[in-house]
Amino acid sequence: SQQGEEDPQALSIQEGENATMNCSYKTSINNLQWYRQNSGRGLVHLILIRSNEREKHSGRLRVTLDTSKKSSSLLITASRAADTASYFCVGGSNYKLTFGKGTLLTVNP
Amino acid sequence: ETGVTQTPRHLVMGMTNKKSLKCEQHLGHNAMYWYKQSAKKPLELMFVYNFKEQTENNSVPSRFSPECPNSSHLFLHLHTLQPEDSALYLCASSRGDRGQTYEQYFGPGTRLTVT
Numbered sequence: 001s002q003q004g005e006e007d008p009q010a011l012s013i014q015e016g017e018n019a020t021m022n023c024s025y026k027t028s029i030n031n032l033q034w035y036r037q038n039s040g041r042g043l044v045h046l047i048l049i050r051s052n053e054r055e056k057h058s059g060r061l062r063v064t065l066d067t068s069k070k071s072s073s074l075l076i077t078a079s080r081a082a083d084t085a086s087y088f089c090v091g092g093s094n095y096k097l098t099f100g101k102g103t104l105l106t107v108n109p
Numbered sequence: 110e111t112g113v114t115q116t117p118r119h120l121v122m123g124m125t126n127k128k129s130l131k132c133e134q135h136l137g138h139n140a141m142y143w144y145k146q147s148a149k150k151p152l153e154l155m156f157v158y159n160f161k162e163q164t165e166n167n168s169v170p171s172r173f174s175p176e177c178p179n180s181s182h183l184f185l186h187l188h189t190l191q192p193e194d195s196a197l198y199l200c201a202s203s204r205g206d207r208g209q210t211y212e213q214y215f216g217p218g219t220r221l222t223v224t
Contacts, residue, residue, distance in 0.1 A: 030210055043152075043199060043215040088152075092210025096165060099152035 004032075004072075004089035006103040014108050019076045021103040023089030024069075031092045032065055032072050037102070038085035046074075046087075079107045112136065115200050115216035123224055124190055130219045132183040132200030139205030141183040142213065143175060146197040158183060159205045180205075190223045197221070 004023045013019050025032070031050045037043040049056045049065045049072070056063045062075040072089055086102040113134045122128050134141065143155040157165035158177040172194075174186040183200055197220050201213040 033210075033212060042217050043201075045212040045214065048212050096154060096157060097210065097213060098154065101151050 004091055004100045006087065006089055006100055008103060009101065010104045010106070012106040012108065013079055015079060015081055017079055019079050019083070019105055019107070021074045021087050021089075021105070023072045023074070023100075025072075025089075025091040026070065027091075027093070029067075029091035029093050032063075033090045033092060033097070034061075034063060034072075034074050035088045035090065035099075036085045037088070048092075076105075079105075081107050081109045083107045113200060113202055113214050113216035115198075115219050117219060118217060119220045119222075121222045121224060122187070122190065124192070126190075127186070127188040129187065130185040130198055130200075130221075132185075132216055134181055134183075134200075134202035134214070134216075136202055136214060138202040138214070139180050140203045140211075141177060141180070142201040142203075143183065143185050144199040144201065146199060146218070148196075152199070156185075187221075190221075192223050195221055195223045 004025050007022045029051055031048050033048045034046045036046050047058050047061055047063050049063050051067055060077045065072045084107045086104050088099050088102040090097045116131045139160050141158045145153045145155055154167050155169045156175045161177050172189050176184040197218045199218045200216040203213045204211040
């Protein structure tokens with residue numbers, strides 16, 4: 001299993017702005033996943049990017065993966081107050097996930 | 110009912126009590142997980158069941174005893190807990206396969222307080 005290390009630890013932006021979070025991991029992965037956790041909807045899977053993919057989009061989310069640098073980024077465009085949450089990246093190399101401390105995103109109305 | 114459900118949502122128990130947490134998934138998955146989330150600490154994986162067999166015990170104290178009677182149900186039996194066991198306990202499910210990591214679907218959690 002892979003523990004991702006998210007950066008920054010906390011991010012505060014205004015509604016409508018874009019938010020970028022970065023993640024690094026240490027060894028080989030099959031895929032990388034991003035999750036979100038807030039008090040309203042709990043812990044939710046957002047997007048999965050396979051190791052042979054470089055970029056993936058889902059709605060307002062854009063994820064990049066650079067396996068040579070062992071890093072990933074999550075971009076949330078046109079942020080909303082409802083995007084306020086902790087965001088976690090998790091590298092998958094078997095059936096287990098190991099979560100890091102995450103990035104706490106606060107979107108101010 | 111769809112998704113992953115957990116009961117109870119809140120539980121307060123004394124250190125000498127015995128209680129059980131229940132998790133049920135309606136997604137047709139074959140892998141189920143228990144996680145512990147304490148304040149200001151990363152989510153910790155406790156147990157993994159793959160096709161009803163326990164495939165991971167992450168050095169969890171024996172006062173936590175999991176049970177997986179079938180692929181849809183997972184229990185966590187609790188006895189003689191300590192105050193430091195107070196936490197949010199999350200259940201998750203996913204497709205089952207040792208060679209791959211699939212997205213996991215989480216339940217709402219049980220907020221446990223040990224007094």
